[in-house]
Amino acid sequence: MxxxxxxxxxxxxxxxxxxxxxxxxxxxxxxxxxxxxxxxxxxxxxxxxxxxxxxxxxxxxxxxxxTTTKIKTKQGQPESKADITPRRRGRPPSDKGKNTGRKDLLVAVKAAFWLLLILIGGLGALYGFEGLNNFLNKF
The missing domain is CATH 3.10.20 (Ubiquitin-like (UB roll))
Known part of the structure; x- marks a missing residue:
């Protein structure tokens, strides 16, 4: 029917x-x-x-x-884009190869700086509390 x-x-x-x-x-x-x-x-x-x-x-x-077949065009005519283009997920393409060594070095220096800062802060807190405890025990 x-x-x-x-x-x-x-x-x-x-x-x-x-x-x-x-x-x-x-x-x-x-x-x-x-x-x-x-x-x-x-x-x-x-x-x-x-x-x-x-x-x-x-x-x-x-x-x-x-999405797996290409559009056939007549000989002598350049290929035109399809009416339906698939959307891509993820990050947009970036310029790879430009200044990567410099960027990597900058990231490494920043990471080392933050790790050193955290280490100094932790040690300062540890020894600071011990000094404060000794000071308060005198009274």
Missing amino acids: SKETTYEVLSLKGDEWQTDTIYSDRDEAIEAARNLHGDPHIDGAKVISEVYDDKTGGSKETTIFN
Whole structure:
């Protein structure tokens, strides 16, 4: 009688596709696939639209979002960006290799300074309490 459409979000780990979640809303499924694609442990993500027909008992699957395939362009035309770009999680790319030795040295000096300050403070507190105790015991 009726057709039911579901959207399966699949993730690629190694060489194996695994069903991650199933949605009834297309936009939610694509958003979930984008979020999965941003995960560093996931090699790819895709959304498959599955239309199940109650009348015939059959179903038809169509891939509507896939991060593992490249868009084919006509020869002579430069590649254009896809309309749907996945969002990435984590830190933005930084300039690696620039002044790393200097930055590392600065971090090491700061760490050594704080450790020395804590050590001096601890020793001062220890000997300070002992001196205060001796002073108070005189009375």
